[in-house]
Amino acid sequence: MSNIQTLLSAFDAIAKNPKKQLDDYISQGKKAIGCFPYYVPEELVYASGMVPFGVWGKTGGKINLAKEYFAAFYCTIAQLNLEMGLDGTLDGLSGVIAPSICDTLRPFTQNFRVACPDIPFMFLAHPQNRKKEYGVKFTEQQYNKIKIKLEEISGIKITNDNLNEAIKIYNENRKARRRFIELAGQYPHIITATSRSVVLKSAFFMLKDEHTKMLNELNGLIEASPIEPWKGKKVVTSGIVLDSPSLLKIFDDNQLAIVADDMAHESRAIRVDVQENTNHPMQALAEQFGNQDYDTLLYDPELNKRPGYLVEKVKKSQADGVVIMIMQFCDPEEIEFPSLKKGLEEAGIPYIKIGMDQQMTNFGQAQTSLQAFADVLSTL
Amino acid sequence: MSEKIPAKIRLRSIVDKVYQNAWDAKERGEPVGWSSSKFPAEIAEALGLAVCYPENQAAAISAKHGGQRMCEHAEALGYDNDICGYARISMAYAAGFEAEEKAMPQPDFLLCCNNICNCMTKWYENIARMHDIPLVMIDVPYNNTVEVGDDYVQYIRGQFDDAIKQLEEISGRKMNEKKFEEVCANSNRTAKAWLKVCSYLQYKPSPFAGFDLFNHMAVVVTARCKLESALAFEALAEELQENVKNNHSTWKYEEKHRIMFEGIPCWPQLQPLFKPLKENGMNTTAVVYAPAFGFAYSNLDELMKAYCKAPNSVCLETGVDWREGICRENKVDGILVHYNRSCKPWSGYMPEMERRFRKDLGVPVVSFDGDQADPRNFSEAQYNTRVEGLYEVMEEYKAKKEAK
Incomplete structure (x- = not known):
C-alpha cells in the first residue's frame, strides 16, 4: 500500500505543478510544445524529440487579460489557455498546436496567434468527414503541415522510424491508462476520484514513456491488491474536464466511485490506438482520427451512436448512474445533452447534470446535487 | 409586366415562392429538404429538389416575435439557453412546436454545411435523429490562411461528389450537367447583381438604407441559384441607379x-x-x-x-x-x-x-x-x-x- 501511496503522491505532485514539470524538461535541454484540446497528434511532437505538453486550461484559474479578446460567454478552458499565453505561464514552450474543431476554438486560434506572437503557432484543422478516404487524406495533409513546423523548431527530422517508435510508446501509454481506468473502477477503496484524476492528468505533463513506466508499476500494485466490496455507489462521468480537487473531493466524500468515464480529457483522448510499424505512419495517425467517435465535438455519420455507447459503458462497468458535467458555454456538450438524456432514460439509467467551469472554486451547488444523487442511487 | 413591379416586391415574392414550392412538393409526396444557408445550393437546385432554410425561418420567426416562445420550447426539451437561438428555434420547430410566424414543411432530408459554424453540425444531427432522415454533410474546416489551399479544395470536392450521389438517390433523378452549369451560371449572376446592389452604398448620400440589405439577404440565402433572383437584384440595381440620378433614397x-x-x-x-x-x-x-x-x-x-x-x-x-x-x-x-x-x-x-x-x-x-x-x-x-x-x-x- 505504501508503494501505491508513494506513486500516487508522485502523480499528484506532477498534476498539481505543471510549471515545475515544464521547467524541469527545459532545464534538461528539452523543448516542449503546448498541445491545446482536442485530438492533437502528440506522436509527431514526441517523434521530433520534443515534449508534448497538454494545455487544458487551469482549474481554479482567473480570467483577466483574456477579457481583452473574449466576451464572457466562452468556454473557460479556451479563455484560460489564452490567459496563460498572455500572463507568461506558457513562455517556456517552444510552440503550440491549436486545433479549431469547435466554435470557440475557431476564434481562439486567431486570438492566440495574434495575442501571443512570440510563441510559434501551429494551426490544426480537423475534418468532420474524417472516415472516408478524402477525410483521412485531409487529416494527413494537416498533420504534415504540423510535422514541417515541428521539424523546424526541433531541428530533428520526423522519420517513419522515429514516428513508428512514438506511436508504439503512445499506444503503450493509452493501454496503461485504459487499464488504470478499469482498475480504478474495481478498486475504488484504493483509487479515489481525486487520485484517479491526478494519475490521468499527469500524463499531459510527462513524456509518455516516463508516464507509462510509473503507471504500469502502479497498475501492477493495484492488481496485486485484494478487491474489497465498495460500500458507496459507482458512477460514470461524462463531459470535457473534471480535474478540480474540490469537485473531486465531493465525489469522494459521498462515496461516488468513478468506474468509467466519457471525459474529453480522459477516456475520449485515449480510446483509439494507432496502427504500429507501418510504412505510412502519418496515414496511420490520420486513420486514428478517422476512427474517433462518440464525441460531442465530432460529427456522427450514423447520427446517434453516443447514447448507446455510454449506456454500454455503464453496463460494462456496472455503474449505478451517470454524472454529466456540463462545461459552461460548451455548446457541443449542451446540444448533445437531450439525446444523451433520452438514451439514458430509455435504458433506465439514473443521471445527474452538473454545470461547472474552470474558474469555479466554490461547488456548493454541485455538492448538494451530488449528495442528493448519491442518496437517490442508494435507494435504488 | 414584371418591370413595373418594384424590385423589393419581386424579391419578397421569390422567397415566398421558395416556401410555397416546398409545400407543393410535400403535397405531391416529393421529398423536402432543410438546408443550412451556405450549403452548396447548386446541387439540390440542379436536381430540382425543394429546399427550405431553417436560418431564414428562425430569423423570420424572431422578427415576428416568436423567437422567445420557440427558444423556451427548446429549453424545455433540454437544450441549454446558451445554444444558438436559431438552432433552438429550429430544433423546437422540428420537434413539432408550431410557428405560424413562418411555417414550413417538416424535412425529409437535410443539407448541412458547417462553413458558418460547427453548431450547425450538431443542430442538423439532432434534427436528423428526431425525424430519422438522411443528413448530407459537407464539412468545411476552419481556415487559418487568406488563401484556400488545394487540400481544402480536394477534401470539399470529395464531399461534394458524395453529396451529389446522395441527393441523386433522394431525388430519384440523375444529375444533368447542363442543368448544373445553368444553375451555377444563375448563382454567379445573382452574386454579381447582389454585389452591384451593395456597391450603391458607396454613394454619398446613399440611395438606400443599408438595413434594407438584411431583408434582401433572404433571397441570397434561399434562392441564389434561381434566374429570377439575379433578375430581381439587377432590377434593384437599376432602381438604385435611378435613385442616385434623382437624389432619392429609401433612407428617409x-x-x-x-x-x-x-x-x-x-x-x-x-x-x-x-x-x-x-x-x-x-x-x-x-x-x-x-x-x-x-x-x-x-x-x-x-x-x-x-x-x-x-x-x-x-x-x-x-x-x-x-x-x-x-x-x-x-x-x-x-x-x-x-x-x-x-x-x-x-x-x-x-x-x-x-x-x-x-x-x-x-x-x-x-x-x-x-x-x-x-x-x-x-x-x-x-x-x-x-x-x-x-x-x-x-x-x-x-x-x-x-x-x-
Whole structure:
C-alpha cells in the first residue's frame, strides 16, 4: 500500500505543478510544445524529440487579460489557455498546436496567434468527414503541415522510424491508462476520484514513456491488491474536464466511485490506438482520427451512436448512474445533452447534470446535487 | 409586366415562392429538404429538389416575435439557453412546436454545411435523429490562411461528389450537367447583381438604407441559384441607379453619419435597433453580408473555394479585410458592433477586430450586447446609450475634421 501511496503522491505532485514539470524538461535541454484540446497528434511532437505538453486550461484559474479578446460567454478552458499565453505561464514552450474543431476554438486560434506572437503557432484543422478516404487524406495533409513546423523548431527530422517508435510508446501509454481506468473502477477503496484524476492528468505533463513506466508499476500494485466490496455507489462521468480537487473531493466524500468515464480529457483522448510499424505512419495517425467517435465535438455519420455507447459503458462497468458535467458555454456538450438524456432514460439509467467551469472554486451547488444523487442511487 | 413591379416586391415574392414550392412538393409526396444557408445550393437546385432554410425561418420567426416562445420550447426539451437561438428555434420547430410566424414543411432530408459554424453540425444531427432522415454533410474546416489551399479544395470536392450521389438517390433523378452549369451560371449572376446592389452604398448620400440589405439577404440565402433572383437584384440595381440620378433614397432621414453595422441584426428588435439610428441620422452603409454572399466562381475548384469563404470560416485577416474594404468604399465614419450571444464564432473575433478597425480606419467603434433570435439577451437601454455614444464621438470627429 505504501508503494501505491508513494506513486500516487508522485502523480499528484506532477498534476498539481505543471510549471515545475515544464521547467524541469527545459532545464534538461528539452523543448516542449503546448498541445491545446482536442485530438492533437502528440506522436509527431514526441517523434521530433520534443515534449508534448497538454494545455487544458487551469482549474481554479482567473480570467483577466483574456477579457481583452473574449466576451464572457466562452468556454473557460479556451479563455484560460489564452490567459496563460498572455500572463507568461506558457513562455517556456517552444510552440503550440491549436486545433479549431469547435466554435470557440475557431476564434481562439486567431486570438492566440495574434495575442501571443512570440510563441510559434501551429494551426490544426480537423475534418468532420474524417472516415472516408478524402477525410483521412485531409487529416494527413494537416498533420504534415504540423510535422514541417515541428521539424523546424526541433531541428530533428520526423522519420517513419522515429514516428513508428512514438506511436508504439503512445499506444503503450493509452493501454496503461485504459487499464488504470478499469482498475480504478474495481478498486475504488484504493483509487479515489481525486487520485484517479491526478494519475490521468499527469500524463499531459510527462513524456509518455516516463508516464507509462510509473503507471504500469502502479497498475501492477493495484492488481496485486485484494478487491474489497465498495460500500458507496459507482458512477460514470461524462463531459470535457473534471480535474478540480474540490469537485473531486465531493465525489469522494459521498462515496461516488468513478468506474468509467466519457471525459474529453480522459477516456475520449485515449480510446483509439494507432496502427504500429507501418510504412505510412502519418496515414496511420490520420486513420486514428478517422476512427474517433462518440464525441460531442465530432460529427456522427450514423447520427446517434453516443447514447448507446455510454449506456454500454455503464453496463460494462456496472455503474449505478451517470454524472454529466456540463462545461459552461460548451455548446457541443449542451446540444448533445437531450439525446444523451433520452438514451439514458430509455435504458433506465439514473443521471445527474452538473454545470461547472474552470474558474469555479466554490461547488456548493454541485455538492448538494451530488449528495442528493448519491442518496437517490442508494435507494435504488 | 414584371418591370413595373418594384424590385423589393419581386424579391419578397421569390422567397415566398421558395416556401410555397416546398409545400407543393410535400403535397405531391416529393421529398423536402432543410438546408443550412451556405450549403452548396447548386446541387439540390440542379436536381430540382425543394429546399427550405431553417436560418431564414428562425430569423423570420424572431422578427415576428416568436423567437422567445420557440427558444423556451427548446429549453424545455433540454437544450441549454446558451445554444444558438436559431438552432433552438429550429430544433423546437422540428420537434413539432408550431410557428405560424413562418411555417414550413417538416424535412425529409437535410443539407448541412458547417462553413458558418460547427453548431450547425450538431443542430442538423439532432434534427436528423428526431425525424430519422438522411443528413448530407459537407464539412468545411476552419481556415487559418487568406488563401484556400488545394487540400481544402480536394477534401470539399470529395464531399461534394458524395453529396451529389446522395441527393441523386433522394431525388430519384440523375444529375444533368447542363442543368448544373445553368444553375451555377444563375448563382454567379445573382452574386454579381447582389454585389452591384451593395456597391450603391458607396454613394454619398446613399440611395438606400443599408438595413434594407438584411431583408434582401433572404433571397441570397434561399434562392441564389434561381434566374429570377439575379433578375430581381439587377432590377434593384437599376432602381438604385435611378435613385442616385434623382437624389432619392429609401433612407428617409438626414444622412449625418454613415456606419457599419457589424453582425447579424437582433431580429426581434428591428424597430428598437433602427430607432436611434434614424433619429440621429446614422445610415448603415456597410454590412459584412455584402462580401460574404457575393461569391463568384468559374469552375468547380473555385466553387469549393467560394464555399470556404463564410464569415466564420475565414481567418482574422480576411475577416478584417472584408470589413475594412466596405468601410472604406462606403465611406463609413463609425462602427456599431453587435456582440451576438447566439454566435460564438462570430463574436469571438470582435474585440481584436474592434482594435484593428480603430487603428486602421481611425473611426470610433462601439459595441452592444444582443442576440439574433432570443430577445432576452438584448437591452434597449444599453443599446440606446451605446448608439448615443457613437453618435457623439462621430460628431466630435466630424467637427475636428471640418476645423482642419
